Amino acid sequence: MTRRPEGLRTRYAEELALLGKRADRVWVALLAASYVAAPLVLDDFWLSVLTFTAIAAIGAIGLNLLTGFAGQVSLGHGFFIGMGAYSVGVLGGDLGLPVVVWLPAAGLLGALVGLAIGPFALRLKGLYLAIVTLGLVFVGDHVFRNARLLTGGPQGRAIPSPRLGELNFADLGSALGLPLGREQSFFLFVVPLLALAVLAAKNIARTRTGRAFQAIRDREIAASIVGVDVARYKVGAFVVSSFYASAAGALLGSYLRHVTPDRFDLLLSIQYVAMVIVGGVGSVYGSVFGALFIVLVPRLVEQVSPLIPFVTRTAGASGVTVFTLNQIVFGLLIIVFLVAEPLGLAGIWRRLRLYFRMWPFSY
Amino acid sequence: MTDFLQLLTQGIALGAVYGLTALGFVVVYKATAVINFAHGELLLLGAYLVYAFHAQAGLPFVAAVPLAMASMAAVGWAIERGVLRRMVGRPTFAVVMITIGLAIVFRQTATAVWGFDDLLLGDPWGASRVALGDLRVSAASVASLAAAGALFTAFLLFFRSSKAGIAMRATAIDQEAALAVGIPVRAVYAWSWMIAGATATVAGVFLAAFPATLHPGLGFVAFRAFPAAILGGLDSPGGAVIGGLLVGVTELLVQGYQPQFAPWLGDNFHVAASYLLMIAVLVARPYGLFGTREVERV
Numbered sequence: 336m337t338r339r340p341e342g343l344r345t346r347y348a349e350e351l352a353l354l355g356k357r358a359d360r361v362w363v364a365l366l367a368a369s370y371v372a373a374p375l376v377l378d379d380f381w382l383s384v385l386t387f388t389a390i391a392a393i394g395a396i397g398l399n400l401l402t403g404f405a406g407q408v409s410l411g412h413g414f415f416i417g418m419g420a421y422s423v424g425v426l427g428g429d430l431g432l433p434v435v436v437w438l439p440a441a442g443l444l445g446a447l448v449g450l451a452i453g454p455f456a457l458r459l460k461g462l463y464l465a466i467v468t469l470g471l472v473f474v475g476d477h478v479f480r481n482a483r484l485l486t487g488g489p490q491g492r493a494i495p496s497p498r499l500g501e502l503n504f505a506d507l508g509s510a511l512g513l514p515l516g517r518e519q520s521f522f523l524f525v526v527p528l529l530a531l532a533v534l535a536a537k538n539i540a541r542t543r544t545g546r547a548f549q550a551i552r553d554r555e556i557a558a559s560i561v562g563v564d565v566a567r568y569k570v571g572a573f574v575v576s577s578f579y580a581s582a583a584g585a586l587l588g589s590y591l592r593h594v595t596p597d598r599f600d601l602l603l604s605i606q607y608v609a610m611v612i613v614g615g616v617g618s619v620y621g622s623v624f625g626a627l628f629i630v631l632v633p634r635l636v637e638q639v640s641p642l643i644p645f646v647t648r649t650a651g652a653s654g655v656t657v658f659t660l661n662q663i664v665f666g667l668l669i670i671v672f673l674v675a676e677p678l679g680l681a682g683i684w685r686r687l688r689l690y691f692r693m694w695p696f697s698y
Numbered sequence: 699m700t701d702f703l704q705l706l707t708q709g710i711a712l713g714a715v716y717g718l719t720a721l722g723f724v725v726v727y728k729a730t731a732v733i734n735f736a737h738g739e740l741l742l743l744g745a746y747l748v749y750a751f752h753a754q755a756g757l758p759f760v761a762a763v764p765l766a767m768a769s770m771a772a773v774g775w776a777i778e779r780g781v782l783r784r785m786v787g788r789p790t791f792a793v794v795m796i797t798i799g800l801a802i803v804f805r806q807t808a809t810a811v812w813g814f815d816d817l818l819l820g821d822p823w824g825a826s827r828v829a830l831g832d833l834r835v836s837a838a839s840v841a842s843l844a845a846a847g848a849l850f851t852a853f854l855l856f857f858r859s860s861k862a863g864i865a866m867r868a869t870a871i872d873q874e875a876a877l878a879v880g881i882p883v884r885a886v887y888a889w890s891w892m893i894a895g896a897t898a899t900v901a902g903v904f905l906a907a908f909p910a911t912l913h914p915g916l917g918f919v920a921f922r923a924f925p926a927a928i929l930g931g932l933d934s935p936g937g938a939v940i941g942g943l944l945v946g947v948t949e950l951l952v953q954g955y956q957p958q959f960a961p962w963l964g965d966n967f968h969v970a971a972s973y974l975l976m977i978a979v980l981v982a983r984p985y986g987l988f989g990t991r992e993v994e995r996v
Contacts, residue, residue, distance in 0.1 A: 408791050455977075458984045460992065461790060462733050466928050467980060470973035473921070481964025601921070605798055612795060659806045666802030673792050673799070674784050 353537060370526055374519035382518040384630055389522075389529040390586045392626035395610040396536045396619055397579020402608070403617035404545060405572035406552025407456050411468030412607040414475035415445045415577045417599030419584025420494060420591075421479065421486050427495040427589070434497035434504060438528075438585055445581020446574045453570030472601050479596035491595030494588035497524060505589070521590055528586065529623070532579065536619045539575065548572055549617075580607075609665070613672050615681025624680040632668065633661045700832050705954040706947060707830070711839030713946020714846035718901040719923035720930065720938035721853065722894040727932045728870040729890035731790060732782070735797040737898060738920025739804035744770045744899030745819065745906040745916060746812050753820040763903060767896040774895030778888050801917070809914045816911040823907060842904035849900060850939055853893075857935060862889060870933065922949070922969070925976035931989020940987065945972045 354360050374382065398412050419441045426437040455467050479486045486492060496505035504524040508515035515523070539545050547568045550558035559565045588594050606629055614625020640646045640657045647656055676682060719741060726734045734740075747769050751762035777800060785793045823838035857863040869876040869886045877883050905919055906912040926945040930937025953968040960967075985991050 402791070408794075455981070459980060460984070462727075462794065462932065463928065463980060463984065463986075465733070465791070465794065466924055467977055469921070469924065470977055473973045474970045477964060477967065477970035480966075605802075608795060608798075612792075655810045659810050662802050662806040666799040666806070669799035670781060670796050670803075673788075673796050674781065677788065677792065 353534075353541070370523075374515060374522055379516070379518045380634075382522045384627075384634055386518065386522050386525050386590060388623075388627045388630045389525045390583050390590060391607075391610060391630055392529055392623040393532045393586070394580050394583035395607055395614065395622040395626045396532055397576040397583065398607050399611045399614070399617065399619065399622045400536060400539060400548070400579070401572045401576035403611055403615075403622075404540060404552060405548035405569065407569060407572055408461065408465040409468040409573075409576070410465050410601070410604045410608070411452070411471035411475075412576075412580050413599045413601065413603030414471045415448065415580035416584035416587060416603060416607075417475060417479055417594075417596070418445050418448060419581035419586075420588025420594045420599075421492070422581070423585045423588050424487075424492050424494045424594075425485055427498075428493060433499045434589075435499055438497070438582060441585035442578040442582035445584070446578040448581075449573040449575075449577030450570065452577070453573035456569045456573060457566050469601070469604075472599075472604055476596055476600065479599065486596070489596060491593055493593050494591065496592070497586075497589050525586060525590070528582075532582075533619055533623065536579075540619060544568065544571070606665075609669050612669065613679050615679030616677075618679070618681035621679050621681030624684070628680065629665075632664060636661045636664055701954070704833055705950045707833055707835055708839065709947035709950030710943060711835070711843050711946070712950060713926075713943035714843050715901050715904045715942070716923045716926045716946050717939040717942025718846045718849060718897055718904075719920055720927035720942045721850070721935060722897045722901070723923070723927040724930075724932060724935050724938045725853075725890050725897070726894045727927075728935075729866055730782070730887050732793045732797065733932070734894060735794060735920075736777070736801040736804060737894065737923075738917035739801045739808070740770060740773065740895055740898035741902035741905065741920060742808055742914065742917040743773065743804055743902075744895070745902030745912055746808055748899065748903050749812070749817055749819055749906075749912055753818070759820070759822055763899070766903075767899045770895035770899045771892035772895070774891035774893075775888050778891040782891075783884070783887070805914060805917050808917075812914075814914055816913045819903065819906045819912050821903065821907040838904065838907040842907070845900060845904065849897060850935075853897075853935065862886075866890060922972060925972040928976050928986055929979050931986030933990055934986070934988035937986060937988035945975070948972055948975055 354363060373385065377385070394412065394416055398409065401407050401409055422441040422444050423437050426432045426440055427434070432440070452468070452471065456464055459467060480489050496503055498504070502510050503520075505517055505520055506515075507513070507520035507523060540548075547558070547563045550561070550563050551565055551568055551572075555565060584599075591598075610625035610629045611622060612625070613628050614623065615621030637657055640660060643660075645655055646660055672679060678685070719737065722737050722740070723734060726732055726737075744766055747766035748759075748762050751757045751765050752759050755762075757765065781796060781800065782793060785796060821838065823836070823841055826837045827834045828837050828840055829835075857867060865876070865881045866886050866889065868879070868881055869883050873883055876886075902916065905916055922945070923942065926941040927938055928941070929944055930939070930941030949968045949972055952971040956963055956967050956971075957965075979987065983989075
């Protein structure tokens with residue numbers, strides 16, 4: 336059988352298929368197998384990297400739906416992450432609700448705020464919208480610091496573990512009678528949720544809604560002429576993306592156990608945008624790669640830094656600290672990716688695959 | 699009443715510095731359609747360079763400031779030449795993210811070189827105060843008002859009548875048409891970044907001199923100037939001045955009266971207040987008070 340080059344699709348059904356090719360099915364099987372194997376094989380360090388990645392990836396997918404697919408720029412993603420974390424504190428902690436209630440509820444609360452922010456996108460374009468969402472971060476920070484009853488003020492507050500009746504998802508070991516610690520349990524709890532988020536995002540992206548998003552991104556006026564209800568889909572994009580962000584924030588808070596307002600500053604929003612850019616704008620899987628990259632790089636810098644002579648390890652000192660080095664690497668990464676590889680990791684991956692598929696006739 | 703006037707004058711002086719910062723945003727936006735998120739860091743680097751030339755190398759203050767301005771103009775030129783020129787024709791948001799990346803690199807470089815401590819700029823005004831009737835105003839704020847006024851005037855004259863200024867305006871209106879009549883559009887981009895670097899230095903000096911001391915957090919002040927630039931309209935230099943004054947006065951008045959009259963709004967409400975003001979203005983006027991409405995084509 337002759338092989339068709341990657342990306343060439345001849346029927347609409349192929350474009351819509353989730354697991355069209357055999358390779359895709361193999362990948363899914365591999366991932367499922369490694370999900371079961373990972374808690375047994377990997378140590379706590381790597382499991383925590385993967386757990387942070389899974390949580391960040393959920394948020395990044397949400398931002399990618401908004402920015403990458405619908406073309407609406409947002410610097411306020413960190414605010415929604417924070418909202419999610421604090422709503423778990425209130426719903427799960429103060430009211431004692433189980434995880435099956437607080438996780439969707441946190442998402443819905445975020446979605447409600449997204450519904451309130453969305454209409455700004457109808458009135459404002461491009462950079463003006465970016466600055467308004469930036470304003471959201473500052474206003475949100477003020478609220479997080481001052482609504483002490485709900486957020487605990489500048490000192491932050493405790494966030495409960497995900498529980499369902501007797502079952503504590505942060506401590507699956509005792510429930511299942513297996514040697515699973517906190518890291519292992521959380522990994523097992525979070526990754527299926529990421530899979531769910533990917534599946535939902537894929538479904539949004541490949542159907543009517545996703546095509547409407549992309550039409551709005553590419554040329555808004557043209558989209559409205561061909562019958563896309565621009566207002567509805569723009570607000571819809573905000574609602575979906577803030578649902579994702581808030582749910583991710585809920586998981587993040589629960590994993591961290593304690594959150595302070597500093598965590599949800601502008602830098603967090605920028606990190607999420609960086610995940611989308613590094614991963615690949617408009618690629619759902621790319622967001623997962625991007626999240627892994629942005630979570631992993633600082634950890635690696637930390638590991639490598641003792642080997643670099645001029646880096647000091649004490650925080651707050653002058654000279655190049657690990658924190659400084661991390662930030663510089665992060666900033667440079669954004670610049671390098673945007674200048675050199677605008678399609679992100681997803682683009683690199685696609686090219687690599689094409690190279691090997693066409694080999695020995697690759698160019 | 700004296701309290702009110704005191705707050706008002708302080709607000710105007712702070713607003714002048716915000717206006718100067720906002721002017722930096724506007725110059726770059728007008729020529730290149732990019733919001734420069736690294737502007738706060740240009741301001742920070744500028745102030746640190748003045749510190750390096752004056753307090754560390756021992757040059758007189760009047761020599762250190764122009765020297766720092768020239769260096770920062772060179773930095774602006776290098777940013778345009780080295781990074782942003784490669785981004786021509788790419789989505790605006792990608793370019794904005796590049797400036798965010800630059801901002802992070804600059805800020806960390808500054809802390810690596812000068813540390814996290816509060817430094818004294820060693821400016822000639824110090825803590826001295828001037829009496830204006832019943833009011834006591836810090837000398838630095840008077841100087842900032844004067845310097846900002848002089849720079850605005852110089853800038854508006856330059857923009858209105860000089861050949862380079864007219865070339866910049868033409869480029870802002872229509873890049874292709876500007877190229878067609880022989881305007882060196884690339885040079886115009888470089889000029890606008892150089893102007894941004896130089897004005898950022900002056901704004902940085904005054905920020906380090908009077909509301910605060912010189913420390914790495916100074917770069918975040920640019921985020922307070924965002925509402926100023928947006929309020930006025932991103933492509934209007936005059937709007938930047940008015941937006942700056944509005945934000946400065948709002949901030950000081952809220953800071954002065956909110957704890958007394960509306961304590962339930964919480965601590966440090968003035969930071970959020972300027973953003974709320976901006977959002978309110980944008981809802982009514984999506985392109986700011988004096989911004990030009992973008993024409994959309996299919």
